[in-house]
Amino acid sequence: MDSSIKRSLTRIGSPQPLRAASDTLSTTNTLTPTPEPSKNQSSNTASNRQNVRVTVRVRPPNAVEMSRGETEIWEVDSAIGKVSLQPDFTERYRKQMSEYYYDEVFTGSDNKLLFERGVRETVSFFGNKGTVFAYGQTSSGKTFTGSESQPGVIPQAVDAVFEYIKENKEKEFLLRVSYMEIYNETVRDLLCPETDDLRIHEDKRRGVYVSPLKEVVVSTPKQVMKEILKGEANRHMSSTDWNERSSRSHTVFQMVVESTAKGSLPPRSSRFSTLGQKQSASVSLSVLNLIDLAGSEKAASSADRRKEGAFINKSGHIPYRDSKLTRILQNSLSGNARVAVICTISPSVINHEESQNTLKFASRIKKVVTRAQTNAVMDDKALLQKYRIEIEELKAKLERTNETNNKEKESELSQMLQQEKAKHEEEMMEAQLVRTALKERIDHLTKLILTNSSFSANAQQPTATRKPVVDHTSSGGQVSEFVQLESQIEAKNVTINLLKSDVESKNQMINKLTEQLKAANEKAEKSIRELNNRLKAKDEELKNLRNENRELKTVIEEQLGNEDDGNANGHSRSGSREYGELSKTIQRQRNIINGLEEEIKANKLIISNQKEMLHRAGLSQLQNNASTNRVNGRRMENDEYSTLTKENTRGNGSGNGKSLVLKNHCLIADEVILIFLLLAFSIFKIVD
Numbered sequence: 001m002d003s004s005i006k007r008s009l010t011r012i013g014s015p016q017p018l019r020a021a022s023d024t025l026s027t028t029n030t031l032t033p034t035p036e037p038s039k040n041q042s043s044n045t046a047s048n049r050q051n052v053r054v055t056v057r058v059r060p061p062n063a064v065e066m067s068r069g070e071t072e073i074w075e076v077d078s079a080i081g082k083v084s085l086q087p088d089f090t091e092r093y094r095k096q097m098s099e100y101y102y103d104e105v106f107t108g109s110d111n112k113l114l115f116e117r118g119v120r121e122t123v124s125f126f127g128n129k130g131t132v133f134a135y136g137q138t139s140s141g142k143t144f145t146g147s148e149s150q151p152g153v154i155p156q157a158v159d160a161v162f163e164y165i166k167e168n169k170e171k172e173f174l175l176r177v178s179y180m181e182i183y184n185e186t187v188r189d190l191l192c193p194e195t196d197d198l199r200i201h202e203d204k205r206r207g208v209y210v211s212p213l214k215e216v217v218v219s220t221p222k223q224v225m226k227e228i229l230k231g232e233a234n235r236h237m238s239s240t241d242w243n244e245r246s247s248r249s250h251t252v253f254q255m256v257v258e259s260t261a262k263g264s265l266p267p268r269s270s271r272f273s274t275l276g277q278k279q280s281a282s283v284s285l286s287v288l289n290l291i292d293l294a295g296s297e298k299a300a301s302s303a304d305r306r307k308e309g310a311f312i313n314k315s316g317h318i319p320y321r322d323s324k325l326t327r328i329l330q331n332s333l334s335g336n337a338r339v340a341v342i343c344t345i346s347p348s349v350i351n352h353e354e355s356q357n358t359l360k361f362a363s364r365i366k367k368v369v370t371r372a373q374t375n376a377v378m379d380d381k382a383l384l385q386k387y388r389i390e391i392e393e394l395k396a397k398l399e400r401t402n403e404t405n406n407k408e409k410e411s412e413l414s415q416m417l418q419q420e421k422a423k424h425e426e427e428m429m430e431a432q433l434v435r436t437a438l439k440e441r442i443d444h445l446t447k448l449i450l451t452n453s454s455f456s457a458n459a460q461q462p463t464a465t466r467k468p469v470v471d472h473t474s475s476g477g478q479v480s481e482f483v484q485l486e487s488q489i490e491a492k493n494v495t496i497n498l499l500k501s502d503v504e505s506k507n508q509m510i511n512k513l514t515e516q517l518k519a520a521n522e523k524a525e526k527s528i529r530e531l532n533n534r535l536k537a538k539d540e541e542l543k544n545l546r547n548e549n550r551e552l553k554t555v556i557e558e559q560l561g562n563e564d565d566g567n568a569n570g571h572s573r574s575g576s577r578e579y580g581e582l583s584k585t586i587q588r589q590r591n592i593i594n595g596l597e598e599e600i601k602a603n604k605l606i607i608s609n610q611k612e613m614l615h616r617a618g619l620s621q622l623q624n625n626a627s628t629n630r631v632n633g634r635r636m637e638n639d640e641y642s643t644l645t646k647e648n649t650r651g652n653g654s655g656n657g658k659s660l661v662l663k664n665h666c667l668i669a670d671e672v673i674l675i676f677l678l679l680a681f682s683i684f685k686i687v688d
């Protein structure tokens, strides 16, 4: 357990307030000294009069004390509750008291025994207020007594509360915890340090209380310890020197236990009387205070600390009448409260004076009698009741809401159900329609598609007499027909896809051939153009020669006419020579013309041959396309292909995949033919 937690619940101030405490105690109305302190006095008194239970523990010598060889000066007799000076020291300290009696005295380290004998009764006294103090000088063993390690008093006290709750099955409980610090007369909320201005209030019902103070509802011991840790952390954060501060501040950790008999809350209907006055259930409040009082032993070290110590002295007096702590603890120290004080002392001679002061304080406080009364409250502020009432009210509200809404909900629900039903029926109808439409469509498609695979088998049968694919005579048959049709459609789709890919490859091939044909056509056109040009040139040449011939002929004829005249005039010889030359020239030209004509003829023949070649090349390609239809390695029979072609050309317009394929084939073939026709036409045009 964190030492800070231990401190928070075990640290109690030094013996210095004792003198004042005894003075104050004797003057209080609620806390009155008993005449004879004796062992177990509390249990010997009347049942409603309880002493403050005082336990004294003399711790064993610690390692330092032993190493120094310090002498132990105190003796303990647990059987009679006596703490006394060793006989060797009675003379030395003769001015001091030499023996004291308490409810319980201990030495050693048994925290369990100490709790059982010294504290449990106070903690378990439900219906009242219990306050546990630890008191002693520094290093006397307060932390050890309170710590978790053994475990100490604090965890055992918390466990005891929960044990009690567990055992009391006929009751219901609500636990809330708070943690506050009083430093320089200012109250701080350690569970909510940001809260300012915490004030002490008092009213007849609740007595003295601090507000606004955060109270955390807890349900396990672990949660309680967690809140203690949280509070300690806040205490640390608010101090630059925690040790110093802790010796000057008081802390009060408070557990409020609300309890009521199960089912004791009046029913909702009877909570209001006929006069309209609200009735309350009886809720018992138990309060357990775990107090860490400021120490004062360190304050004597300087003037300032003395001043501080004086303040603490003033605060440390029971009942702290004029201080905040006094007021806060007023309820817990008044008549119906139980107080357990654990005083710790060192065994060492060196601490003799401090130990004497502690023992004196313990003696005086032992004389205080508190009047224990059952703290039954009729308190609307009790959380348990508030929660119960809230739960009841919420239940009632829920009931009312249920009642008023039930009919509406019912009609809403039935309306919704009807709407759902109608919607469902509509959907069913739609589904049926879709199903029928699908079936019709499947039938239709099946008829169309089946033609491909069953053509060969049913080719000779008229469509009307073809065998049905499935038996439609039973509903089971319809389902299987449906399945069959679907599988057939699937198969057709596969075929269609294959055909499509085949068409694609064919298209590619045709494109390639078209490219080749185009190139060949261009080449042929070029050579034809060249030949044409040459023919034109020859024609021109021929034409010129003919003209020349004609002119020569005219000249010859003229000359022949002149020769006749010349013979008469003596020029016949020279005339016949010119004639002979002209004749030769004409002959030569005739030969040239003949040659040219031969050449033209030969060229025309070449052109004609080229046209024929191109034409044949186109046709043979087309034939190849038609005869080498292959689908994924499956050669398609020519008759099948032609059947498909025929089917396609019949043009049923159904839009099925196969028809498209066939159309595609025909289109391609048509394109090729058209190309060749255009080619041929252009060639002929050129030639012509």
Ligand SMILES: Nc1ncnc2c1ncn2[C@@H]1O[C@H](COP(=O)(O)OP(=O)(O)OP(=O)(O)O)[C@@H](O)[C@H]1O
Pocket (backbone or CB within 6 Å): 007, 011, 058, 059, 060, 062, 107, 108, 109, 110, 136, 137, 138, 139, 140, 141, 142, 143, 144, 145, 344
């Ligand atoms: N009953 C005991 N049995 C064994 N050891 C003890 C006992 N009481 C105290 N001690 C040891 O003595 C030393 C001082 O005790 P502790 O820290 O509890 O004193 P304290 O009163 O809390 O001191 P402070 O006021 O300075 O915090 C510790 O080492 C502790 O373990």
